[in-house]
Amino acid sequence: MTKNTRFSRSVTRDRIVGKVYKFGNNINTDVIYPGKYLSITTDNQEMARHCFETVYPDFLTTAQPGDIIVAGKNFGCGSSREQAAACLKYFGISLILAESFARIFFRNAINLGLPVLIVPNITQHVVHNDTLEINFKSGIIKNMKNGEELQAVKLPPFILGIISAGGLIPYLKNRCAGHE
Amino acid sequence: MSTVAEKILARVSGNKKVMPNEIVMARVDVAMSHENADVVLRSFREIGVKQVWDKDRIVILFDHRIPAESEKSAITHKRLREFVKEQGIKHFYDLREGICHQILPEFGHCRPGELLVGTDSHTTTHGAFGTFATGIGATEMSGVWATGELWLKIPETIEVTLCGTLKQYVSAKDVILHIVGTLGADGANYKAVEFTGETIGRMSIASRMVLSNLSMEMGAKVAFVVPDDETVSYVKARTSKEFKVIGPDPDAHYCKEISIDVTDLGSQVACPHSVDNVKLVREVAGTRIHQALIGSCTNGRLEDLSTAAAILQGKTIHPDVRLLIIPASRKIYLEAIKHGFIETFINAGALILNPGCGPCLGAHQGLLAPGEVCIATTNRNFKGRMGSAESFVYLASPATVAFSALTGAITEPG
Ligand code: SF4
Numbered sequence: 001m002t003k004n005t006r007f008s009r010s011v012t013r014d015r016i017v018g019k020v021y022k023f024g025n026n027i028n029t030d031v032i033y034p035g036k037y038l039s040i041t042t043d044n045q046e047m048a049r050h051c052f053e054t055v056y057p058d059f060l061t062t063a064q065p066g067d068i069i070v071a072g073k074n075f076g077c078g079s080s081r082e083q084a085a086a087c088l089k090y091f092g093i094s095l096i097l098a099e100s101f102a103r104i105f106f107r108n109a110i111n112l113g114l115p116v117l118i119v120p121n122i123t124q125h126v127v128h129n130d131t132l133e134i135n136f137k138s139g140i141i142k143n144m145k146n147g148e149e150l151q152a153v154k155l156p157p158f159i160l161g162i163i164s165a166g167g168l169i170p171y172l173k174n175r176c177a178g179h180e
Numbered sequence: 181m182s183t184v185a186e187k188i189l190a191r192v193s194g195n196k197k198v199m200p201n202e203i204v205m206a207r208v209d210v211a212m213s214h215e216n217a218d219v220v221l222r223s224f225r226e227i228g229v230k231q232v233w234d235k236d237r238i239v240i241l242f243d244h245r246i247p248a249e250s251e252k253s254a255i256t257h258k259r260l261r262e263f264v265k266e267q268g269i270k271h272f273y274d275l276r277e278g279i280c281h282q283i284l285p286e287f288g289h290c291r292p293g294e295l296l297v298g299t300d301s302h303t304t305t306h307g308a309f310g311t312f313a314t315g316i317g318a319t320e321m322s323g324v325w326a327t328g329e330l331w332l333k334i335p336e337t338i339e340v341t342l343c344g345t346l347k348q349y350v351s352a353k354d355v356i357l358h359i360v361g362t363l364g365a366d367g368a369n370y371k372a373v374e375f376t377g378e379t380i381g382r383m384s385i386a387s388r389m390v391l392s393n394l395s396m397e398m399g400a401k402v403a404f405v406v407p408d409d410e411t412v413s414y415v416k417a418r419t420s421k422e423f424k425v426i427g428p429d430p431d432a433h434y435c436k437e438i439s440i441d442v443t444d445l446g447s448q449v450a451c452p453h454s455v456d457n458v459k460l461v462r463e464v465a466g467t468r469i470h471q472a473l474i475g476s477c478t479n480g481r482l483e484d485l486s487t488a489a490a491i492l493q494g495k496t497i498h499p500d501v502r503l504l505i506i507p508a509s510r511k512i513y514l515e516a517i518k519h520g521f522i523e524t525f526i527n528a529g530a531l532i533l534n535p536g537c538g539p540c541l542g543a544h545q546g547l548l549a550p551g552e553v554c555i556a557t558t559n560r561n562f563k564g565r566m567g568s569a570e571s572f573v574y575l576a577s578p579a580t581v582a583f584s585a586l587t588g589a590i591t592e593p594g
Contacts, residue, residue: 074369077366082317082319102369102370103333103369103370103399107316107317108317111319111320111323112319156205156331158205158331159331162331168319168320169226169227169322172229172322172323172327173226173227176228176327177228
């Protein structure tokens with residue numbers, strides 16, 4: 001689960017720095033992960049090769065592992081497919097900051113260990129290619145370009161625990177083995 | 181100050197009070213899975229725990245593919261039967277009982293004030309008993325099996341008040357189709373819904389379940405009908421467990437309040453290919469149909485069969501139509517036999533299928549060919565849901581489906 005050392009290291013350090021890849025409102029899971037690839041469920045690298053492929057094909061050539069997705073309202077709406085969160089995680093997206101998330105996407109992301117934070121009005125303060133520095137625990141976001149600070153909605157400690165363990169299954173593995 | 185959702189989630193998370201958007205760790209009272217327990221099982225084994233957290237709080241049953249339609253399903257069933265034995269899971273209902281969303285209440289697993297999670301999106305159905313009931317993913321369920329806990333975000337609540345008396349042949353299904361059509365497929369995303377008002381007070385338990393069931397199709401996380409005396413006696417007759425009815429505080433805060441007078445409501449139909457594409461039956465009347473289906477976790481209960489039987493009594497369905505009837509459970513099936521409904525259906529030319537999901541999810545038992553049209557009492561009409569991606573599914577009440585089966589075209593009841 002923690003194959004992508006880049007972001008798992010960042011999360012345990014509670015600090016994430018990355019370049020912004022920006023989207024608008026209502027980005028649905030069909031856009032994030034096209035239905036025709038739904039039969040891929042275990043090949044992580046293959047899943048990562050199809051993020052946003054049909055509607056935003058530029059993503060695959062211009063986004064970099066470690067990038068931060070910034071989006072408007074209702075990110076991840078539509079079908080409940082877990083692959084939508086999984087493909088972004090395996091692509092190496094370090095964090096998603098959105099004004100709001102669709103219910104099941106939000107759950108899937110956390111349970112798969114993909115960091116997500118809700119940040120009111122973020123699309124008005126951040127533009128494509130900005131660089132952000134995020135303290136994941138405190139939820140403070142600093143725009144390195146102009147020094148502006150934003151506050152994300154704070155996540156409770158056990159959710160942070162699930163994310164930093166790399167998802168629900170490794171989290172429970174540790175917990176049930178008495179490590180926590 | 182608090183809504184039903186807030187009060188129940190405060191109770192199961194050990195908090196005095198919780199606020200919308202807060203995230204809490206909650207203790208689960210009942211955890212239900214059907215055949216997809218097989219996916220849960222795979223993650224459960226990965227976690228590495230030997231024993232489930234509480235073998236008396238897990239319910240496993242088979243309803244989606246019964247009797248097994250393929251060797252793959254047969255193997256799934258077999259593996260789960262073995263797991264149930266291995267763990268000593270008490271509440272296991274093999275393929276003889278019926279659909280999960282009917283079996284849970286029938287066997288006393290839906291109790292007011294409790295937290296019930298299921299690996300099925302229409303788990304919202306059980307909100308009709310004042311239970312906080314919601315659908316979760318298979319990975320999350322494996323966590324519940326291991327620990328008995330899961331995290332939940334406190335939803336905001338929409339209050340829907342219904343007043344007035346329904347016309348003949350207009351039912352709870354028409355009411356909720358109208359609401360889904362008005363609010364839209366995401367009209368209640370992440371939200372709780374509380375149904376209230378004098379109309380609900382006069383509705384049967386089965387009708388209230390229709391409201392909670394279809395609320396899923398506007399994104400609701402949970403959909404309550406606040407329990408009254410009828411709910412309490414229904415539940416008491418089926419469980420010896422203690423429970424406490426939880427209602428909203430008089431000054432509870434709602435993010436939206438909607439009032440609907442149902443007096444003049446006409447029969448409704450959700451047209452292809454989305455549940456919120458709702459029209460009046462008379463707007464699409466005359467559309468030729470090939471198949472008609474009465475059943476599913478939405479409308480396969482005794483009152484639905486009774487309505488249909490009264491319409492079909494002494495008549496024969498249109499020769500070009502296949503009418504499928506699927507009682508939602510074995511108990512309902514037996515009752516329908518006692519009342520003579522089954523005989524009426526067979527005489528009318530219908531085919532009776534074993535209690536279960538039938539073709540609702542497009543797995544077996546009555547799939548559609550390209551170009552074919554089905555009118556069904558089910559809850560989803562997405563492209564390809566019931567067979568070919570080029571077929572068409574209309575969703576309507578049992579009365580509308582029965583009248584349409586007689587004429588061979590979508591027909592306004594009456
Ligand atoms: S009847 Fe249809 S909607 Fe209901 S549980 Fe079965 S497959 Fe799902």
